[in-house]
Amino acid sequence: MGAGVVWDLGNVLVDWDASRAIAAGVGEAEAARFLAADDFDFRAYNHGPDSGLDWDAAEAEVARSHPHWLAHCRAYRAHFPASLVGEVPGTADLVRALHAAGVPQWGLTNWSHELYPHAPRMFDVLALLDDVVVSGTEGLAKPDPRVYELLVPRTGRPLAGLVFVDDRPDNVEAARALGMAGLVFTGADALRADLRGLGLPV
Structure with a gap:
């Protein structure tokens, strides 16, 4: 049984830009001010729903702790499709090539339900x-x-039989620590070379 490939989605397959969704609700200047704010960590806020927190609960906490940023947080959720800019150049071609060659592929994404x-x-x-x-x-x-370990029943393979691709080095390091082959995504051309180096048909 050859290796299967597990893809992160955001900024690997799907170009995600949170500022576009926020700007759709409050304007570009306010979106930029919000994302650069010293008193609010948008990435940590977004990680809550990515980890299973209900969006209503997440926004209620902002209303309590940072009411001046509530409209900005609500804009992100309300206009979320605007944050999905398009395919990341080149990576969808790799998915299609692997699919055509019969290589099984899965996704593992930090994304709210x-x-x-x-x-x-x-x-x-x-x-x-x-x-x-x-x-x-x-x-x-x-x-x-624990979220990587869910791949075992979902894929029917041991983690050592999976190649994991993510743009965040900390996520890749966690995968490697569990025995997966981990690749940090920096662009489709470099990834193609890395996948070939692992014997995958791209």
């Missing part, structure tokens, strides 16, 4: 994945080792 359904509606390439583990659905998010 509520907002994930926008992705398969907007990006046909995701239909080539056999399954996608969505962190917000599972209540576990990368780099928590």
Whole structure:
């Protein structure tokens, strides 16, 4: 049994830009001010729903702790599809090539349960994945080792038989620590070379 490939989605297959969704609600200047704010960590805020927190609860906490940023947080959720800019250049071609060669592929994404359904509606390439583990659905998010371990029953393979691709080095390091072959995504050309180096037909 050859290796299967597990893909992160955001900024690997799908170009995600949170500022576009926020700007759709409050304007570009306010979106930039919000994302650069010293008193609010948007990435940590977004990680809550990515880990299974309900969006209503996440926004209620902002209303309590940072009411001046509530409109900005609500804009992100309300206009979320605007954050999905398009395919990351070149990576969908790799998915299609692997699919054509019969290599099984899956997704492992930090994405909220509520907002994930926008992705398969907007990006046909995701239909080539056999399954996608969505962190917000599972209540576990990368780099928590437990979310990688869900790949074993979902793929029917040991972690050592999987190649994991992610743009965040901390997520890749967590995968490697569990025995997966981990590749840090920096661009499709470099990834193609890395996959070939592992014997994959791209």
